Amino acid sequence: MLISQFLLLGAILFCIGVYGVIARKNAVLVLMSIELILNSVNINLLAFALRNGSADGHTFALYIIAVAAAEVGVGLAMVLLIYRNRRSIGLDELSEMRG
Amino acid sequence: MMFAASEVLAPLRGGWFLENAWLAPVVPTIGFALIVLIGKRLPKKGSEIGVLSMLVSLVMASGAAWQWIQRVGAANEEQFVAPVVRTWTWWQAGGMQFTIGQHIDGLTVVVLFVVAFISTLVQIYSLEYLRGDRRYTHFFAALTLFSAGMLAMVIAEDMILFLLGWEIMGLCSFMLIGHWWEDGANSRAALKAFFTVRTGDVGLLVGISMLFFAANDWTTTNLGLSGFSIRGISAWALSGEPNSTVILVAAFALFIAAIGKSGQFPLHTWLPDAMAGPTPVSSLLHSSTMVVAGVFLVARLYPVFFTGLDILGPSSNVIMVIAAITIVIAAALAFVQTDIKRVLAYSTVSQLGYMMLGLGAGAWLPAVFHIFTHAFFKACLFLCAGSISHSASHHSFDMKKDMGGLRKHMPVTFASWTVSTLALCGVFPFSGFFSKDEIIDNVGANGYTFFMVVGLGGAFLTAAYMTRATYLTFFGQARGASAGEHDTQDSHDAHGSHDAHDSHDAHDTKHDSPHESGILITAPIAILAVLAIFSGLFNATPFGESWEYMKKWVEPRAVVVAQPSAGGPGAALVLSLSEAESGYGDSPCGKEAPVDGICYAPQVNHAKFKWSKALLSLAIVFAGIAISWLLSAALYGRRDPRLVGLTQRNGVARAGYRLLANKYYLDDLYERGVVRAVVGPMAQGAYWFNQKVLDGILHGIARVARVVALVVYRDIDQRVVDGAVNASGELAQSAGTTVQPIQSGRVGHYGALLFATAAVVALVFVILNT
Numbered sequence: 028m029l030i031s032q033f034l035l036l037g038a039i040l041f042c043i044g045v046y047g048v049i050a051r052k053n054a055v056l057v058l059m060s061i062e063l064i065l066n067s068v069n070i071n072l073l074a075f076a077l078r079n080g081s082a083d084g085h086t087f088a089l090y091i092i093a094v095a096a097a098e099v100g101v102g103l104a105m106v107l108l109i110y111r112n113r114r115s116i117g118l119d120e121l122s123e124m125r126g
Numbered sequence: 127m128m129f130a131a132s133e134v135l136a137p138l139r140g141g142w143f144l145e146n147a148w149l150a151p152v153v154p155t156i157g158f159a160l161i162v163l164i165g166k167r168l169p170k171k172g173s174e175i176g177v178l179s180m181l182v183s184l185v186m187a188s189g190a191a192w193q194w195i196q197r198v199g200a201a202n203e204e205q206f207v208a209p210v211v212r213t214w215t216w217w218q219a220g221g222m223q224f225t226i227g228q229h230i231d232g233l234t235v236v237v238l239f240v241v242a243f244i245s246t247l248v249q250i251y252s253l254e255y256l257r258g259d260r261r262y263t264h265f266f267a268a269l270t271l272f273s274a275g276m277l278a279m280v281i282a283e284d285m286i287l288f289l290l291g292w293e294i295m296g297l298c299s300f301m302l303i304g305h306w307w308e309d310g311a312n313s314r315a316a317l318k319a320f321f322t323v324r325t326g327d328v329g330l331l332v333g334i335s336m337l338f339f340a341a342n343d344w345t346t347t348n349l350g351l352s353g354f355s356i357r358g359i360s361a362w363a364l365s366g367e368p369n370s371t372v373i374l375v376a377a378f379a380l381f382i383a384a385i386g387k388s389g390q391f392p393l394h395t396w397l398p399d400a401m402a403g404p405t406p407v408s409s410l411l412h413s414s415t416m417v418v419a420g421v422f423l424v425a426r427l428y429p430v431f432f433t434g435l436d437i438l439g440p441s442s443n444v445i446m447v448i449a450a451i452t453i454v455i456a457a458a459l460a461f462v463q464t465d466i467k468r469v470l471a472y473s474t475v476s477q478l479g480y481m482m483l484g485l486g487a488g489a490w491l492p493a494v495f496h497i498f499t500h501a502f503f504k505a506c507l508f509l510c511a512g513s514i515s516h517s518a519s520h521h522s523f524d525m526k527k528d529m530g531g532l533r534k535h536m537p538v539t540f541a542s543w544t545v546s547t548l549a550l551c552g553v554f555p556f557s558g559f560f561s562k563d564e565i566i567d568n569v570g571a572n573g574y575t576f577f578m579v580v581g582l583g584g585a586f587l588t589a590a591y592m593t594r595a596t597y598l599t600f601f602g603q604a605r606g607a608s609a610g611e612h613d614t615q616d617s618h619d620a621h622g623s624h625d626a627h628d629s630h631d632a633h634d635t636k637h638d639s640p641h642e643s644g645i646l647i648t649a650p651i652a653i654l655a656v657l658a659i660f661s662g663l664f665n666a667t668p669f670g671e672s673w674e675y676m677k678k679w680v681e682p683r684a685v686v687v688a689q690p691s692a693g694g695p696g697a698a699l700v701l702s703l704s705e706a707e708s709g710y711g712d713s714p715c716g717k718e719a720p721v722d723g724i725c726y727a728p729q730v731n732h733a734k735f736k737w738s739k740a741l742l743s744l745a746i747v748f749a750g751i752a753i754s755w756l757l758s759a760a761l762y763g764r765r766d767p768r769l770v771g772l773t774q775r776n777g778v779a780r781a782g783y784r785l786l787a788n789k790y791y792l793d794d795l796y797e798r799g800v801v802r803a804v805v806g807p808m809a810q811g812a813y814w815f816n817q818k819v820l821d822g823i824l825h826g827i828a829r830v831a832r833v834v835a836l837v838v839y840r841d842i843d844q845r846v847v848d849g850a851v852n853a854s855g856e857l858a859q860s861a862g863t864t865v866q867p868i869q870s871g872r873v874g875h876y877g878a879l880l881f882a883t884a885a886v887v888a889l890v891f892v893i894l895n896t
Contacts, residue, residue: 048877057873082222118873 033074040067054106054116065095139197143189144210148228150186151277154179154270161267173253176266180246187242191235198679206685213283227283229356232680233425237280240501244414245273247650251509252406254646255516265305272298276415284354285334295416296323303403315402322396326386333380340372360726363429366719377434388420389475391452398471405512408467412474413505418497421481425494432728438488445486450580452479457587462786464526466511469595474504480565488730489568491681495665496561502661503546506654510543513647518640531604535640538648540600542655547596549658551589551747557662563743564667571733582746589750597758667735682727684715
């Protein structure tokens with residue numbers, strides 16, 4: 028069945044994305060991994076939309092793409108500011124969020 | 127005239143190249159991906175993939191053109207030659223089907239061939255011109271994608287693919303104009319080009335959406351096509367069905383897109399700044415891709431403009447007015463430029479005005495023919511300018527400072543430049559004469575006398591400014607860099623790879639003397655120059671009907687095609703075998719709603735060629751050349767004291783010069799006027815809204831909340847809640863102490879925790895559901 032292959036692809040991309048978020052130290056790469064996660068979700072949505080023959084999944088996917096673009100915009104702006112302040116975008120050096 | 131179907135209809139011939147013309151854009155797209163992925167590791171840094179993929183496109187385009195000619199030849203004289211259409215379902219959602227496909231007809235094959243041909247030559251030229259550039263691989267990647275975008279747009283079957291190709295070009299032009307972005311001016315120019323074109327692109331989106339919603343019902347019931355299909359929209363526009371206001375607004379929106387892309391007044395300001403890119407890019411961008419896209423849009427959806435803007439109607443329409451303004455103001459601006467590429471840029475703007483004028487006045491074929499000839503000689507001129515800066519003037523494009531007297535040093539470049547200049551001016555045996563003169567002629571013949579005069583005036587100006595540029599570059603005394611003075615401070619062309627570039631052999635051995643460029647540069651120039659001479663013969667109206675090949679091959683025949691039974695995807699097949707009912711030449715298409723049938727193209731007139739009219743325009747051109755030559759020789763050659771400094775002494779001349787030098791203050795208007803006028807009030811408005819409205823609401827809520835809070839505090843809070851809170855506080859404190867170590871402050875740890883929790887929750891759900 029074709030749909031399971033779509034879902035498998037989505038799962039693989041999701042796992043790669045999660046690995047990237049956790050293991051990468053470079054903030055830009057982490058942002059890219061988050062994109063990967065969002066897009067794996069998109070693939071799932073489209074796969075189910077295809078199976079159910081409805082446009083809802085497509086609409087949601089388009090929304091997610093728009094939101095992801097905004098998210099990357101904000102994320103990159105933050106990365107830029109962090110870089111200006113610290114001359115580095117290594118996430119392991121950032122520990123101000125300690126409670 | 128009525129014929130029985132069996133007599134009039136010949137079966138149309140197909141062919142492998144026609145069926146598979148979609149490979150022309152697909153191969154360069156794959157080439158682009160390959161260059162990006164593995165280009166840097168290849169021996170030639172990816173340029174070989176670029177050249178190779180463009181060669182494949184060229185073969186596909188030539189094959190398609192050849193088979194299209196055979197298809198037309200096999201059809202009867204008055205038969206509608208159906209386009210070769212293939213579509214695939216691209217995307218399907220909720221009953222809507224979006225297709226992607228190719229639509230190959232005469233207009234497509236002409237532009238397809240021109241784009242593939244010039245792209246190939248430009249890539250070969252770039253091998254030498256950009257040798258040693260620091261972003262050599264990226265340059266070829268962007269150049270290949272740029273051509274792919276244009277090719278995709280040209281073969282598009284529906285407006286979605288058209289829009290896709292259009293936007294790819296916008297993006298690639300941004301990358302290529304800003305290729306040497308280290309220099310602030312270059313990246314500003316790239317941004318300006320991108321945003322100016324984007325301004326017009328809004329019109330394209332609006333126009334496509336309007337056409338879809340207006341036409342979809344009609345096309346689905348009558349043709350079985352979607353409202354994005356170019357065939358569907360064309361037939362709908364001529365069916366007498368559309369509401370005149372809707373189609374007027376849609377045509378106007380589409381025309382705004384064409385204004386932005388094709389550099390028409392008032393959005394022409396980005397084109398001259400686009401000269402910041404490497405010269406091969408300017409050449410490609412100004413001859414066959416990008417700027418031609420707007421003209422192509424109008425030519426492609428001509429029925430929409432024909433009906434919407436009432437072309438061939440009694441009064442002049444917006445296309446002609448804009449085009450006439452563009453022709454004159456751009457030609458006038460070319461006189462005050464000292465940068466050779468800017469002269470050519472304004473000349474492009476002006477020539478695009480001619481194409482638009484032709485389309486606006488119902489001279490469809492001459493305008494398309496002008497796209498064809500103009501591409502060759504304009505590409506040639508730009509490549510000549512590049513050759514000069516590469517080998518003679520140390521990367522300077524300044525005609526007054528760094529050129530002059532180059533005709534002895536660069537014979538091939540000089541000969542090609544001269545030929546192309548004569549073609550551009552419209553001198554008799556050269557290609558520009560046949561196309562430009564035909565536009566002017568047809569505009570007059572269709573009754574727009576005023577616009578014909580504007581066209582003739584433009585021809586005079588064209589001849590004059592090109593003569594000035596030629597004189598400054600190739601005649602007179604050698605000046606500046608071309609005289610051997612090496613400007614140590616790098617004030618001229620912002621050449622990103624200056625050091626790397628200068629180190630190559632030619633500059634080491636012959637450092638000081640201007641010389642002819644290498645074979646990779648001169649060969650493309652010479653090929654283009656040959657075409658600048660002979661490409662006019664494809665539609666040589668002066669030599670009689672039998673020479674009008676373009677008219678036979680390219681112009682869609684305006685005949686009423688029997689309406690196919692409303693059907694599914696097989697409709698295209700029915701169309702190609704449908705019958706022609708009315709004779710060609712007196713077809714009702716465009717004039718009235720066709721009865722039991724549909725039209726795909728409006729009937730246009732063709733002016734009879736008369737030598738008397740041609741001689742008049744030739745006289746005007748020669749007058750322009752002669753006057754400009756004498757003035758240039760006096761001003762730049764002999765430094766005649768009456769002329770030198772005239773723009774400082776004479777009040778009228780000074781005012782005119784300043785107006786032109788400041789480009790009619792349009793840039794200032796856009797920067798100060800539009801940008802600030804929009805941004806300033808928006809910021810102020812947002813501030814006001816923030817301060818007054820939002821804060822007011824907040825204050826109001828706060829006041830109410832305060833009253834409520836006082837009551838709640840006394841009665842509930844103190845007595846009931848406090849007890850509970852104190853207890854939970856103690857609990858929280860102990861819990862906090864326990865989990866404190868988790869709060870490391872490291873983002874990675876938080877992320878891992880988040881995902882671990884999500885995984886646990888997901889696991890719980892899975893277990894619960896099974």
